[in-house]
Amino acid sequence: MDIKDGFVGTVGNTPLIRLDSFSEETGCEILGKAEFLNPGGSVKDRAALYIIQDAEEKGLLKPGGTVVEGTAGNTGIGLAHICNAKGYKCLIVIPETQSQEKMDMLRTLGAEVRPVPAVPYRDPNNYVKLSGRIAEEMENAIWANQFDNLANRRAHYETTGPEMWEQTDGKIDGWVAATGTGGTYAGVSLFLKEKNPDVRCVLADPKGSGLYSYFKTGEVQIEGNSVTEGIGNSRITANMEDVPVDDAIQIADPEAIRVIYQLLLKDGLFMGGSVGINVGAAVALAKQMGPGHTIVTILCDGGARYQSRLYNPEWLASKGLSPS
Ligand code: PMP
Numbered sequence: 332m333d334i335k336d337g338f339v340g341t342v343g344n345t346p347l348i349r350l351d352s353f354s355e356e357t358g359c360e361i362l363g364k365a366e367f368l369n370p371g372g373s374v375k376d377r378a379a380l381y382i383i384q385d386a387e388e389k390g391l392l393k394p395g396g397t398v399v400e401g402t403a404g405n406t407g408i409g410l411a412h413i414c415n416a417k418g419y420k421c422l423i424v425i426p427e428t429q430s431q432e433k434m435d436m437l438r439t440l441g442a443e444v445r446p447v448p449a450v451p452y453r454d455p456n457n458y459v460k461l462s463g464r465i466a467e468e469m470e471n472a473i474w475a476n477q478f479d480n481l482a483n484r485r486a487h488y489e490t491t492g493p494e495m496w497e498q499t500d501g502k503i504d505g506w507v508a509a510t511g512t513g514g515t516y517a518g519v520s521l522f523l524k525e526k527n528p529d530v531r532c533v534l535a536d537p538k539g540s541g542l543y544s545y546f547k548t549g550e551v552q553i554e555g556n557s558v559t560e561g562i563g564n565s566r567i568t569a570n571m572e573d574v575p576v577d578d579a580i581q582i583a584d585p586e587a588i589r590v591i592y593q594l595l596l597k598d599g600l601f602m603g604g605s606v607g608i609n610v611g612a613a614v615a616l617a618k619q620m621g622p623g624h625t626i627v628t629i630l631c632d633g634g635a636r637y638q639s640r641l642y643n644p645e646w647l648a649s650k651g652l653s654p655s
Contacts, residue, residue, distance in 0.1 A: 338416040341370040342380050343490045347498040348630065352597040353590075353614055358622025361613050363630040364495060367602065371409040373632035374491075375402075378477055378514050379409030381486035383417070386473045393471055397422055400475040401462030403511065403561040404433030405632055410475060411440035422472075424462040429560055432636045452565055478512045479569035487518025495519065495627055496526055504624040505616050507533040507580065509562040509608045510542065513571035515629055524575050531620070534579045535612030535628075537587070537605075541565045546579040558584050558641065558650055559604035561631070582611040584652055590614075591634070591641065592654045601634035604641050 335341045345365045353361040366374035386392035397420040398410050407423040414421040421442040425434065426449035437444045445465075447458050454460075459478060466474035477483050495503065506523055510516045520532040536543035540563025541551035551565055564571075587607030594600040594610065609628040617626050640646045647653055 338370050338412050339380060342376045343369070344494060345369060347495060347627070348600075350594070350598055350600075350610060350613075352593055353610060353617075357614055357617035359617035359620070360625040361610070361617060362499070362625065362627045363600075363606070363610065364491065364627065365630050366491075367630050367633040369409075371405075371412045372636070373405040373409065373603075374515055374629055375405040375477075376409040376412070377486040377490055378483040378512070379406055379413055379475070381482040381489075382475045382477060382480055383410070383413050383419075385480075385482035385485075386475075392419065392473050394418060395471065396420070397466075397469060397472040398475055399462050399466035399469065399472050400424070400477065401457075401459035402477065404429050404437070404636070405561055406475070406477050406512075407437050407442060407444075408433065408440065411437055411442040415441060422462075422465065422469075424458045424465065426458050430637055430640055432638060433560075436636070477514065481569060483512055483514035484518035484521070484570045487515050488522045489518075491515065491629075492519040492522030496523070499625060499627070501526065502625050503527070503530050503627050505531040505533060505613075505620055505626040506628070507535050507609065507612045507616050507626065508629045509535040509537065509559075509605055509612070510564060510571065511561045511605075513564070513568050513574070515631075517570050517574040520575050531577050531616070532575045533612065533616050534576050535608050536579060536581050537563050537608050538581065538583050539563055542567075543579045543581040546576045555583075557587075557604075557608075558647075558652065559587055559608055560637070561603075562605045562608060578616075580612040580615050582608045582615070584650070586611045588641065588647065588652050588654065595634070600630070602630055603632040603634055603637050605631045 537557035539556035
């Protein structure tokens with residue numbers, strides 16, 4: 332018998348998918364870890380589960396307690412599902428720039444949703460800092476603190492990385508992913524380097540994020556912005572500290588959009604915007620490394636969460652973008 336134990340038992344163990352059109356184009360194996368198939372629909376289910384289990388194990392989260400988090404959406408969705416499955420309450424602080432689909436989903440899941448103006452991290456009213464203060468002021472509540480809580484990257488060090496290794500029989504030449512908290516990139520990079528120090532670990536970054544310039548020049552410089560959601564940062568989170576970064580690749584929005592439409596129309600995969608950055612960077616890395624290499628990346632979430640934006644030609648046009 333192979334029966335999963337509810338939502339929690341269904342997190343992880345996602346397939347690794349060969350992205351045919353991009354593999355053929357580059358002569359490399361471009362492989363995407365199908366994180367959109369997690370029960371909450373994104374890569375963040377893994378971090379959400381580890382963060383809650385860690386708080387339970389430390390005795391911080393007690394029956395009837397509340398999980399508070401500042402999130403661009405996907406972590407909140409993962410947390411809200413797990414809170415329902417385990418009998419906790421969930422309060423989510425989210426920048427009001429995030430897609431309506433994610434806000435609606437959070438409300439459907441019964442989370443208390445507090446949209447706030449999107450302001451930089453240095454501002455005390457930044458959504459992450461605000462969520463920390465709310466948790467502190469509440470009785471029987473924890474702050475998930477995904478950016479600096481190392482249970483996040485541990486999820487990927489203990490599950491995502493080992494799964495990829497097993498699925499490829501250890502034949503991985505390159506690994507590339509964009510970062511929000513950095514948990515996915517960090518956990519997988521730390522695991523892969525331990526297995527084989529020659530695996531090239533490359534950070535992908537959208538325009539409007541400071542990490543590309545930081546890893547290229549040592550300085551955080553922020554130029555432009557991106558229609559992608561959930562990725563990019565202006566600081567090095569605790570999850571990203573002491574993590575191998577062999578190179579960084581910046582992908583601009585027109586390329587990310589072209590990639591997600593190619594995935595949709597040539598590979599039959601309906602993906603979110605950060606996948607455009609990830610697969611765009613995987614293709615760039617394949618071109619750098621040359622044919623015959625195996626490159627792994629993350630298919631973070633599905634396109635339905637962005638239907639009214641990335642898959643709406645009028646919205647795209649309002650941002651000066653088009654599907655091709
Ligand atoms: N893609 C999407 C759509 C996300 O929501 C996130 C998380 N915010 C990421 C990528 C990045 O994942 P991580 O937080 O592990 O860096």
